[in-house]
Amino acid sequence: MQELPNLDTIDKIAQLIADSTFLPEEYQNNPANIKYAILMGHEFGLKPMQAVKNIRQHIQTDGELGQVYVATPVLLAIIRNSGVCEYIEEYFDSEKEVATCRCKRTDSQEVIERQFKVSDIPEGTYANYDFPMQHPDRYAQSKARSHALYDAFPDIVAGIEVADVVENISYPTSPSTEIPLEEFARD
Template sequence: MSEVAAIQPQQFDLSPRNLQEAMEFAGHLADSSIVPKDFQGKPGNVLVAIQWGMELGLKPMQAMQNIAVINGRPSLWGDAVLALVLASPACEYVNEYDENGTAVCVVKRRGHAEHVERFGDAEAKTAGLLNKSGPWTQYPKRMKKMRARAFALRDKFSDVLKGIPIAEEVMDIPVERDITPRNASPSQIAQAALPKPAERDDRLNNIIADLEIVAKEGGADPLADAWGKLTKDDRKAIGPDELARLKALTGEAAQTDAENQEQSNG
């Protein structure tokens, strides 16, 4: 061992080495306020995310930031999907570009022919996504890019992704339930049609996930615009704490708070 290597400090790593450490670590993270909302107070979700991350090659904190729980399913954000594929020795290249409003993703796996996926307005309309409120209205170019990327990378690098769904796709999958009781009376059918708490939770989770993308991609003004378009009941159900977290994602919250404080002092 060289003298330089001998004096280098050992890198600190929080990765758990066994199930007991993983459970304890998940509990600490679930009690933290800096992890995404889906993981706060839910050590079970944290543990699942950490395990998924280990299988994908992500450190625990990377997994927490890049794995989203949408409609009860752990999913990976598109940028993390691209990073994993590019880091794989199986990947020769990934090229993405816009072709007259159509997103194109060209991928090449070593030993395989080049693979091309396209996603444009026609595909978005067929899928019921064109002009859908949220990111599809505000950032259609990027959303089409995410969809073309998802198709291409899942088709050619499913082994690298270990079959995990991609968040931008899962967000657009409607939650379907048969809520009609068998042999039900008209009054029972009417009662069953009322939204249940779980259904409201899923719907609000989708709204929050859309707002997260708006906050990260657009900043404070687009987030405020999207928030203003929600119904009063939805804004109330999401709550001020969640709104504050979304504002923090824009990176402009601290400056706004400082300006408000200065105005109140003046």
């Protein structure tokens, strides 16, 4: 795990970037939330700016702040970098419209497999979020992945909410802007 910057450094980083319009809305002018994201990200091996970009807080329809969550590619990277992941396999059966994720830990013989059907995507529940309807195969794959990783690696996931599991959320990453996993590799 990378060394945690001292708290004075984290405070300076948060104060420095809090005025930026590049930040997600919930971090703008909010150095306390930036510090929280940096500290939480450190727990998962993320660098400070990776944490600020990929640890988000859901803004509810009434404007109130809700659950803290990470983008699905970040959860995948955290698991792969954990040292206990033997493999993660994913595929999509286009005939049956079913996504599957299989994964296995190095310290267990059990293979965890979870599936998610495109037909299981609830219609009309995603206000301001059309990704599930525009990319049902990718959405189903993210759901299958999230459920498999939650079940196979509960000690690593340890309460991390994932954008694809938190319902009715405006997920900021589209397929064309996903960040390559290599960018999340630990030092």
